[in-house]
Amino acid sequence: MNAPAAPARLGHDRPLRVAIIGNPNTGKTTLFNALTGLRQRVGNFAGVTVERVEGTFTLGDGRRVTILDLPGSYSLTAGSPDEQIALEVLLKRDASHWDPDVVLVVVDAVHLDRNLFLASQVCELGLPVVIALNQIDVAESHGIAIDIPELIHELGVPVIPTVASRGEGLDPLRNALFTAAVLPAPTARFAIDASAETSLARHQWIGEVVARTVTRRARSLDTPSDRVDAIALHRVGGPLLFLVIMALVFQAVFSWAAPLQDAIESLVLAIGHRVGEVLPDGDLRSLVVDGVFAGVGSVLVFLPQIAILFGFIGLLEQSGYMARAAFLMDGLMRRVGLHGKSFIPMLSGYACAVPGIMATRTIEDPKDRLATILVVPLMSCSARLPVYTLLIGTFIPALPLIPGLDLQGATMLLMYLLGTATALAIAALFRKTLLRGPVRPMILELPPYRWPAPQSLLVSVWQRCQVFLRRAGTVILSLSIVLWALATYPRAPEDATRTAEQQQEAQLAHSALGRFGKAIEPAVAPLGYDWKIGVSIVASFAAREVFVSTMGTIYGVGGEDDAALADRLRAETDASGAPVYTPLIAVGLMVFYVYALMCMSTIAVTVREAGGGRIGWRWATIQFVYMLALAYGTAWLVLVIGRVLGFH
Amino acid sequence: MRPDTVITLAIVAVALGAVVRRVLNQMRVARTRRADGTGCDSCGQG
Numbered sequence: 001m002n003a004p005a006a007p008a009r010l011g012h013d014r015p016l017r018v019a020i021i022g023n024p025n026t027g028k029t030t031l032f033n034a035l036t037g038l039r040q041r042v043g044n045f046a047g048v049t050v051e052r053v054e055g056t057f058t059l060g061d062g063r064r065v066t067i068l069d070l071p072g073s074y075s076l077t078a079g080s081p082d083e084q085i086a087l088e089v090l091l092k093r094d095a096s097h098w099d100p101d102v103v104l105v106v107v108d109a110v111h112l113d114r115n116l117f118l119a120s121q122v123c124e125l126g127l128p129v130v131i132a133l134n135q136i137d138v139a140e141s142h143g144i145a146i147d148i149p150e151l152i153h154e155l156g157v158p159v160i161p162t163v164a165s166r167g168e169g170l171d172p173l174r175n176a177l178f179t180a181a182v183l184p185a186p187t188a189r190f191a192i193d194a195s196a197e198t199s200l201a202r203h204q205w206i207g208e209v210v211a212r213t214v215t216r217r218a219r220s221l222d223t224p225s226d227r228v229d230a231i232a233l234h235r236v237g238g239p240l241l242f243l244v245i246m247a248l249v250f251q252a253v254f255s256w257a258a259p260l261q262d263a264i265e266s267l268v269l270a271i272g273h274r275v276g277e278v279l280p281d282g283d284l285r286s287l288v289v290d291g292v293f294a295g296v297g298s299v300l301v302f303l304p305q306i307a308i309l310f311g312f313i314g315l316l317e318q319s320g321y322m323a324r325a326a327f328l329m330d331g332l333m334r335r336v337g338l339h340g341k342s343f344i345p346m347l348s349g350y351a352c353a354v355p356g357i358m359a360t361r362t363i364e365d366p367k368d369r370l371a372t373i374l375v376v377p378l379m380s381c382s383a384r385l386p387v388y389t390l391l392i393g394t395f396i397p398a399l400p401l402i403p404g405l406d407l408q409g410a411t412m413l414l415m416y417l418l419g420t421a422t423a424l425a426i427a428a429l430f431r432k433t434l435l436r437g438p439v440r441p442m443i444l445e446l447p448p449y450r451w452p453a454p455q456s457l458l459v460s461v462w463q464r465c466q467v468f469l470r471r472a473g474t475v476i477l478s479l480s481i482v483l484w485a486l487a488t489y490p491r492a493p494e495d496a497t498r499t500a501e502q503q504q505e506a507q508l509a510h511s512a513l514g515r516f517g518k519a520i521e522p523a524v525a526p527l528g529y530d531w532k533i534g535v536s537i538v539a540s541f542a543a544r545e546v547f548v549s550t551m552g553t554i555y556g557v558g559g560e561d562d563a564a565l566a567d568r569l570r571a572e573t574d575a576s577g578a579p580v581y582t583p584l585i586a587v588g589l590m591v592f593y594v595y596a597l598m599c600m601s602t603i604a605v606t607v608r609e610a611g612g613g614r615i616g617w618r619w620a621t622i623q624f625v626y627m628l629a630l631a632y633g634t635a636w637l638v639l640v641i642g643r644v645l646g647f648h
Numbered sequence: 649m650r651p652d653t654v655i656t657l658a659i660v661a662v663a664l665g666a667v668v669r670r671v672l673n674q675m676r677v678a679r680t681r682r683a684d685g686t687g688c689d690s691c692g693q694g
Contacts (some may be wrong), residue, residue: 284652475670496666542670600674604681607678616678 006490010101010181011063015056017099018065018177019089020123022106023115024072025447027134031106031164032069035174039181059174068098071362088296098372101181102128104173109139109146109161112214116206119155124188128180129157132173134282136161138448143217151213156186161643164191165453191600210348225320225448232324249312250416251409253305253385253395260304265564287484293506294556295480295549296472298565302379302386302548303468309385310464311457313350318452322347327446336424337431346372346423349379350416352462357609371430373609374623377602378423380416380594383544384465387593388415390548395586411587419594422630434622471543479542480549485596486513487557507555527592527635528585530574540598547593584647591646595631 010016022028036055047584053069064466070086085320092099105122107115112133123129162169190198231237272293277283285565316322326343333340337610341363349356363369380388392408399407431437466605492510495503508514525536532554540547546566555568572580597603606623607616 073685280652282650282652283656287656376652476668478663478666478670481660485664542667600671601677604674604677612679620678 009066011059011178015064015066016178016181017068017101019068019070019098019100019102020104020106021070021086021090021118022072022134023074023111024110026072026106026108026115027164028072028100028106029069031104031132031134031162032067034164034170035065036067039611057174063178065174065177065387066079067104068100073118075118076125090122090127094457100127102130104130104177106132106134106164107252109136109350110142110144112139112144112146113210115210117202120189120202120206123155123157123186123628124190126185126188128183128185130173130176130180131157131159132164132169132554133156133159133161134164136169137163137166142223145211145215145217151209152195154209154213156210158183164452165456172430223448225446228449229324229446232321232329238324240327240370242328245316245321246416247353247405247409247413249309251405252312253308253389253412254398254406257304257308257389265297265301268293268300269564272297281487286488287481289483290556291480291553292477294483294565295553296477298390298552299386299472299476299549300469301547302389303465305385305389305463306382307461307582309382310351311461313334314453314457314460318450318457320447320449323446332424334439338371338424338427339363339365339439340428342368342372345376345619346379346420349381351623352381352383353379354605355604357602358611365437367431367435370610370619371427371435372625373421374430374608374619375427377597377599377606377623377627378419378426378595380419381544381599382468383599384415384593386548387540388590390551390566390569391586391590394569395581395583406602411590415594418591422595426626426630436486451587471545475543476545476549479539479546480553481541481549482594483513483539487511487517495510504557510552511553511557524620526639527588527632528639530580532580533589537592537596537598541600543601544593544598547598572610582648584642586644587633591638592631592635595627595634619638 019026020032032053032055036057054066055069056064056066058064068089070089070630073082073083073086076087076090086195089100090103091099103122103125105119107119119129119131131149133151135148139146146161147160148161160173160176161170162173190202232241234241264417265640274288275293276285277288279288289357316325326340329343330340333342342360344362345356347356347360353376357373357381360369360372362375363372389412392411396408396411400405401410431439487508488511490510490512492503492507495506498506509518513535514531520534520538521531524531524537529537532551535554536547540551551569552565555565555572569580569581574580603620603624606620610616610619
C-alpha cells in the first residue's frame with residue numbers, strides 16, 4: 001500500500017516541522033545544535049532555554065526540516081511562563097500557528113523513570129512522536145541497560161538512542177522523524193490533567209514499563225562525581241572551594257590578559273597614529289583619531305579579559321560545577337526569601353542582565369519572579385568588566401597577597417562579591433516588604449561532572465567575543481562619534497597666547513559636552529568626580545562600556561599626544577595641580593558601577609517582564625531609583641570613610 | 649564649507665541616527681508584552 005500523498009511530500013514542498021521537548025537538562029539544546037549546526041547556548045544545568053528557538057537543516061536528498069527548541073518542562077500541566085510556551089505550541093494554541101508535524105521528546109537515559117512522565121503525556125496529544133534516548137553513554141557508564149525494542153513496544157513510538165554531545169545517533173534520528181510523520185499517532189492511555197488520580201496511575205504505569213525495560217548492574221556508590229562532590233558540596237569546604245575558584249578566575253583575567261591587552265593597545269595606537277598621518281589636518285582627522293580610535297579603541301583592548309572570563313565561566317558551566325554552586329547557594333537564597341530557581345537568572349546576569357531577567361520565566365510564583373528581576377542587574381555583567389579593568393589596572397597596584405592572588409585580582413573579586421551579596425540583601429528586603437510571600441523549596445538535580453568539549457567551549461567564548469565586538473562596532477562606535485561631535489562643537493575662538501594643550505582644554509570647556517558637564521558637575525562633585533567623569537557616567541546609560549570610550553574620546557580631543565588612556569588618567573590634574581584620579585576615587589567609581597543601573601536595555605526588558613504598561617514602568621522605576629541611590633550613597637561613603645582613614 | 653567638514657557632519661548625522669534608533673528600539677521592547685527576540689536588543693546575548 002502506498003503511503004498517504006500529503007505526508008510523503010513533507011520536506012520537499014514544505015519543511016517537516018519538528019518541536020523538541022523534554023525535561024530540563026536532558027540535552028535538548030545540544031541535540032538541537034547537533035541537528036541544525038546552530039550554536040544555541042548550552043549549559044550543564046536546568047533552565048538554559050527559556051524561549052522558543054528555531055533552526056533548520058537539509059538532508060542529503062534535499063528534504064528540509066525546521067526544528068523548534070522548546071523550554072524544558074517536567075509535565076504538560078504548565079506552571080511557569082516558559083513551560084506555558086512549550087504547552088501552547090504542542091496544543092496548537094501558539095499565536096504564530098507553528099503546528100508541529102512531529103514532536104521529538106528528548107529523554108535522559110539515566111533518569112528514564114522521571115523523564116517518561118512528560119514523554120507519556122506528549123504521546124497522548126495525538127501527534128506523531130519520536131523519542132531520542134539521550135546520554136545513553138552516561139547511562140551505560142552508570143550500569144544502566146535499556147531494552148530499546150521493548151521500550152518501543154511499550155510506548156508505541158520510535159525510540160532512537162543518541163549521544164548528542166558527540167553527534168551519535170543523529171542519522172537514524174533524522175530518518176525516524178520522517179518515518180514518524182507518516183505513522184499513526186500513538187494511542188492515549190490517560191487523560192492529560194493535573195489530578196492526583198491520573199498522576200498516580202501514570203506513575204504506576206511508568207514504574208511497570210521501567211521494570212520491564214531497564215536493568216541495573218550493581219555499581220559502586222563511590223563514583224568520581226561522588227568523590228569530587230564530597231569536597232565541592234562540603235559545608236565548609238564547598239564555599240571555600242568556590243571562593244578559591246573565583247579568585248583564580250579573576251586573577252587570571254588580569255595576569256593572562258595583560259600581554260594580549262598590551263599588544264592590542266599598541267596595535268590600536270599604531271593604526272590610529274598611522275591614519276592620523278595619512279589624513280589631512282581637520283575635522284575628519286580629529287573624528288577618526290580622537291573619536292573613533294580613542295573611543296572605540298579604548299574599549300577594544302579589553303577583548304582578552306572578556307575571552308578569559310567567559311572561557312572560565314563556560315568551563316564551570318559545562319563541567320557541571322555551576323550546578324554545585326547553585327546547590328551551595330540554595331540554602332542562602334532560601335534564607336533571604338528567594339526561590340532556588342533564582343540562581344540561574346542571577347548567574348546569567350554575570351554575562352548580561354537582559355537574558356538574566358528573561359531567564360526568570362522559569363520561576364512560577366510572580367512575587368519570586370519580580371524579586372529576582374529587581375536584583376539581577378546587581379550582578380556584575382560583562383559590560384562592567386572594561387570599567388573595572390581600566391580602573392583597577394590603572395590605579396590598584398599588583399601587590400601580591402597570597403600565592404596566586406594579588407591586590408588587582410582580589411579587588412575584582414571583591415566587586416563581583418559586593419554585587420552578589422547586595423543582590424541577596426536587597427532581595428531579602430523586597431521579600432519582607434513589597435513582595436512578601438512564602439518561600440518555596442527547589443528540587444535541584446546534580447548532573448554528573450563532564451569534561452567540557454573543547455569545541456563547544458571555544459564556540460561559546462567566540463560568541464561572547466563576537467557580542468563584545470558587535471557592541472564596539474555599533475553602539476560604542478556611534479556614541480563615540482556623537483560624543484566627539486559634542487566635545488568638538490561649537491568651536492572655541494583661537495587664542496595665540498595659549499599653548500596647544502591650553503587651547504585644547506579651552507575647546508573642551510567651550511564645547512556642548514563641556515558645558516553640559518559643567519552643568520552637572522555639582523551633582524557628582526560630592527563623590528570627588530570632575531565634569532569629565534560626570535559626562536562619562538551619563539553617556540554610559542546607553543551601555544556601560546561607553547564610560548571607557550567616552551573617557552577615551554574626551555582625553556583624545558583634549559590631549560595632543562596619542563598616549564594610552566590609562567597613562568592620560570594617571571597624568572590628569574586639576575587646577576591646583578592635584579591628581580584628579582586617585583586609588584580612592586577609582587574604588588568609589590567602581591562601587592558606583594557595581595550598583596548603578598546604567599543600562600537602558602535592562603530598563604526596557606524590566607518594564608516588559610515585570611508586566612508591561614504602567615505596572616512594568618512602576619517596577620522599572622523602583623529598580624532604577626533604588627540602584628542609583630545605592631550607587632550614589634555607597635560611592636560617597638567610600639570617599640568619606642577613605643579620607644577619614646587617610647587615603648586620597 | 650570644507651569637504652572634510654561636510655563628510656564629518658554626515659558621519660555624525662548617521663551616528664546620531666543610530667543612537668536615536670537604538671533609543672526607539674528600547675522603547676519598543678518596553679512596550680512589547682511578550683518577548684519575540686532571542687535576548688538583549690543591543691548585544692544579542694540571551
